[in-house]
Amino acid sequence: TSPRITTSKILARVLLTRYRRCGQLSVHIRSMADTGTPAGQLACQKDSYLRTLRATVLSCVAVEVTAPPAEKTTKKKKGKKQDGGGGDGGAEIATVGPQWHVGLSDTVLFPEGGGQPADRGTVGGVDCVDVQVADGFAVHTLAGPLDLGASVDIAVDWTRRWDHMQQHTGQHLITAIAVEMFGFPTVAWHLGPDSTSTLDLDTAGNPFTDTMLAELETAVNGRVRDAHPITPKWIAPKDPEMATIRRNKDLPDDVVGDVRVLTIDGVDKNLCCGTHVNTTAHLATVKLLRAEKVKKVTRVHFAVGDRLLALAGAMFTRQLALTSALTSAPEHHLDQVAEITRKARDTDKRAKALGRELAEVTAARLVMDAARGCSVVSAHRDVGDMEWMMATASAVGDLDGNALLFLTCGTDGSGMFMLVGPADQVKECGPKVAALLEGRGGGKGRFQGKVSKVSKYPEAIALLEAAVAV
Numbered sequence: 041t042s043p044r045i046t047t048s049k050i051l052a053r054v055l056l057t058r059y060r061r062c063g064q065l066s067v068h069i070r071s072m073a074d075t076g077t078p079a080g081q082l083a084c085q086k087d088s089y090l091r092t093l094r095a096t097v098l099s100c101v102a103v104e105v106t107a108p109p110a111e112k113t114t115k116k117k118k119g120k121k122q123d124g125g126g127g128d129g130g131a132e133i134a135t136v137g138p139q140w141h142v143g144l145s146d147t148v149l150f151p152e153g154g155g156q157p158a159d160r161g162t163v164g165g166v167d168c169v170d171v172q173v174a175d176g177f178a179v180h181t182l183a184g185p186l187d188l189g190a191s192v193d194i195a196v197d198w199t200r201r202w203d204h205m206q207q208h209t210g211q212h213l214i215t216a217i218a219v220e221m222f223g224f225p226t227v228a229w230h231l232g233p234d235s236t237s238t239l240d241l242d243t244a245g246n247p248f249t250d251t252m253l254a255e256l257e258t259a260v261n262g263r264v265r266d267a268h269p270i271t272p273k274w275i276a277p278k279d280p281e282m283a284t285i286r287r288n289k290d291l292p293d294d295v296v297g298d299v300r301v302l303t304i305d306g307v308d309k310n311l312c313c314g315t316h317v318n319t320t321a322h323l324a325t326v327k328l329l330r331a332e333k334v335k336k337v338t339r340v341h342f343a344v345g346d347r348l349l350a351l352a353g354a355m356f357t358r359q360l361a362l363t364s365a366l367t368s369a370p371e372h373h374l375d376q377v378a379e380i381t382r383k384a385r386d387t388d389k390r391a392k393a394l395g396r397e398l399a400e401v402t403a404a405r406l407v408m409d410a411a412r413g414c415s416v417v418s419a420h421r422d423v424g425d426m427e428w429m430m431a432t433a434s435a436v437g438d439l440d441g442n443a444l445l446f447l448t449c450g451t452d453g454s455g456m457f458m459l460v461g462p463a464d465q466v467k468e469c470g471p472k473v474a475a476l477l478e479g480r481g482g483g484k485g486r487f488q489g490k491v492s493k494v495s496k497y498p499e500a501i502a503l504l505e506a507a508v509a510v
Contacts (some may be wrong), residue, residue, distance in 0.1 A: 077146040079114070079173045080300050080313055084150045084159070084196070085272065088205055088315035092148060093194045097186045099143035139169070142180045145172070148194045150201070151178040155229050156314040160200055164192030165195040168327050201315065203347055207237050209270065209304075210260075210326050210344035216286070217259050222252065227337060235351045235448045236329060237344075240337040242308035248331055248338040257328040269305045274298035283310045324348075331455035395428050403435030410439040415508040417443055418501050424449030426488070433486065436460075439470060444469070445502055448477075448497040455494025459487040459504075469507050473500045 076098055077083070083093050142163060151171040152158040158171040163180055170181040186192060208231060215226040218241055229239035241248065276282055276298055285301055286308060302312040304320065317323060327348050329341040343351050348414055359370050366376050406417040417439065421428060429447045436445055447509035457477060461471050463485060470487030477496050481489020 047284070050163075057424060075145060075401050076143060076177050078297065079151060079153070079178055080174050080297070081274070082148075082178060083146045084148045084315055085313060087302060088201075089318065090148050091196055091198050091201075093146060094191055095194055096145040097149060097188055097190045097192060098145055099141075100186050100188055101141045102185065103141055105137060105139045119197070120211060132472050140182045142184045142186055143177060144180065144192075144194070147180065148196050149178070149180060150315050151206075151331055154208075154312050154314040155211075156204055156231055159204075160195050160201075161194065161196040163194050164190065165325055173330075178359050179459070183334065202267060204231065205317050206323055206345035207231050207343075207347065208314045209320075210323055210342065211237065211239055211308060212302065212304065212312070212316070213263060213306060213320060213323070214260055214326065214328070214340070214342060216304065216310075217263065218256060219286070220454055221259060222248075223247070224338075235343060235347065235354070236341045238339050238341050240334065241335075243338045245336075250331075253331050255326050257326065258327075260326045263304075263307055264323045267319050268307055270302065270316055270318050270320065271305070272300055272302050272316075274300055275503060285311060287311050311330045339481050367383070392427075396431055399428055399431035400435050402432050405437065406432075406436050406445065410443040415443055416501055416504045418446040418448070418497070420448045420497055422449070422451055424456075426456055426458075429488070433460050444499060444508060446473075446497075448494055448500075450494035451493075452495040454490065454492055456490050456496070457481070457488065457497070457500070460485070465508065469504055472503060476500050476503060 051179070074095075083090055091317075134187040144163070149159040149161050149163070149168055149171045150156065151173045153173060159168075161168050163182055164186050166186065167183040168180050169183060172179050172181075211226075211231075215229075218224045218226065220241075224241040224243050226239050226247075227242045229237065231237050281301075282299075287310065299311055300313055301309055301312075302316060303309045322345070325348055326344050329344060331340045333339075359373075362373055364368060366373060368376050398433075402419050409417040417436075419432065420496050424447075429449060432447055433445060439445060439461070440464075442462050443484060444459065444465060447458045447460075449456055457473060459466055460472060460509050461493060466485070466487050470481060470483075473487075474489050474491065476493075477491035477500060478493040479489050479491025481487055483489075
């Protein structure tokens with residue numbers, strides 16, 4: 041075995057457990073024999089502004105990364121999925137390729153936790169695609185192997201880290217002020233990967249109005265401008281100070297050693313493992329975008345700092361595009377869109393009425409063709425749709441002489457067809473027509489479907505006439 045991918049001799053013991061987590065495998069490190077820094081006391085958690093760090097490679101293990109299995113289901117009851125008892129629905133697990141799980145003496149890359157996604161960056165020049173905590177230590181998933189015992193430089197993707205610091209600290213501040221002003225605790229939050237994040241307030245059935253949202257935003261931004269210092273510290277779980285710290289749940293039973301407390305001076309103290317700015321001033325601005333009722337909580341959508349600048353820039357760009365397209369000032373956009381929508385609805389109503397009239401005219405002609413002894417009566421429209429075919433078939437009703445009704449619509453490529461008539465003839469001819477038009481179909485009494493060669497409908501008419509003549 042290559043020494044690059046064996047466990048390090050400086051580890052007291054390493055237990056590797058492979059399990060799927062979002063399509064990736066993780067390595068559990070049981071003990072690092074005082075050579076590794078436990079999660080909660082990592083360099084990135086002591087100084088969130090630290091961008092690089094030199095550390096020692098303690099372990100490097102090759103793993104086979106697999107993609108999540110494609111879900112296979114069988115219909116049984118509406119709203120329920122059945123997989124025959126197999127956890128992955130019987131689907132094969134696709135192999136993505138090798139990656140390496142690496143343990144380091146310390147790290148500047150934050151492992152996922154506290155609602156905050158993992159950092160990205162490089163370790164020894166190799167891309168780091170994930171960081172997770174396993175048995176109390178950070179495990180880095182790398183795109184390539186590293187030499188055991190090597191001293192390597194770690195660099196964080198600062199743009200991603202800074203965004204996470206602003207959003208996470210913003211959430212702490214919003215949460216603290218919501219409790220202070222209204223007594224509404226935060227029960228969950230989500231750091232969105234794109235423009236906005238959310239937090240869920242337990243309003244205990246009380247209303248949370250637009251006015252309250254605006255008041256909360258004003259108070260939060262007041263604390264931003266006051267530039268409150270933000271610092272982490274570590275205290276023992278049984279320290280009396282724990283009674284003064286805001287938290288939603290008790291400490292897990294497996295917590296060992298001191299716990300990390302984040303303090304926003306004069307505002308809040310909370311247990312948290314995440315990375316944060318060191319002053320509320322570095323949040324710049326907090327915008328509470330909207331609030332919505334979701335089951336028993338009120339979900340607040342928000343954006344902080346640089347993310348808010350990007351969101352505002354994108355919104356202004358769209359506004360400029362709308363101004364050009366609508367040839368009107370922004371303050372008139374809503375009225376103009378409402379007028380366009382109203383006209384579109386009116387046009388749609390008129391189009392449907394004309395479609396029904398057209399179906400009746402077409403049906404009258406088809407009925408006359410059948411009365412004259414035609415065994416197959418047909419109609420085609422380039423701009424027709426299933427609604428036109430259904431209306432036409434309903435208007436035609438039962439034809440004289442058990443004639444077949446054949447309707448098609450579409451351009452030279454894709455389209456649709458419908459075959460109506462005696463059940464035995466429809467059952468026999470329907471699949472043949474679908475095959476000729478290179479499509480699929482089905483149904484009882486009426487055989488209909490979508491096709492990719494609707495231009496062959498004259499050949500389909502000839503096929504039907506030949507079949508009826510037999």
